[in-house]
Amino acid sequence: MKGALQLCTLAYERSVRRAFALQEAGRFPGTTALAWCWVFRMPPTSASPKQNHLLGAMPETEWERFAPHLTAVYLGLGDVIYESGTEQPHVYFPTDSIVSLLYVLEDGASAEIAIVGNEGLVGISLFMGGGTTPSRAVVQSAGHAFRMRAQFIRDEFVLAGRVQQLFLRYTQALLTQMGQTAVCNRHHSVDQQLCRWLLMSLDRLSSDELTMTQELIANMLGVRREGVTEAAGKLQRAGVIRYNRGRIKVLDRPRLESMACECYEVVRREFARLLPWQNSQASLRAKVVRKTTRSPLSDR
16 A cells, blocks of 8 residues: 555656646646646645654643644645745644745745654644744655644644644744754755755755755755756765666665764754654664665676
């Protein structure tokens, strides 16, 4: 069943990319592309809300209040969760999807400031009091999530109980990620940024494989596509990753970690300090990846 779901998800992602590629080439009207993608949209599955670590760490009393208000949704590759400056009607808790928080400039250039996966939530401005944010949230890796009405989150937050403490600790960890990303983008090479980005993405997935084009990665990092192509080529020649048709498979995670800058470890340690369950989850995923990693020589 799991294998069938993965095949369907990959087929859907290919369909979305194909539809919008045709649209950009002028061979597929925009409204037709959107409607076509909606018809073939993946429905939600019976994934458990507690696959999201924030929901999983919630005390039982608070969980009993939260559970009836959660709705399962499927987040397709490229879906926009919210736009800059717009009111957000829902908070999202990803389970096996990843959402990228981006800043988009007036000239259309963009750069990623943070990513959110099963360790957290999308929509901190709703309970922090701002309501809107100048950033944009776009699905980076398709998958599932649970969403909740904004008003319910606000009502829970003002109770100043254990949910508020949990969400504030997550917000601090997210702010650390944003600050470290800014430092990394300014002071470290594209090679190091790519290693950091791959590791952070892998920590939020149950697999050692990503579906992502070099152009999308370049948009996330705020660099030229040629820079990502060169950096990915170095990693592939070193036997660290295998890249083919938009799919990146990590072959040697320990070496990938050694090639990344200190920014990855700084963020990982802060998440582990503020949200202790993150440390055991990340360690478990890393062990699984190392166990399944094969030497590049074994493929010859």
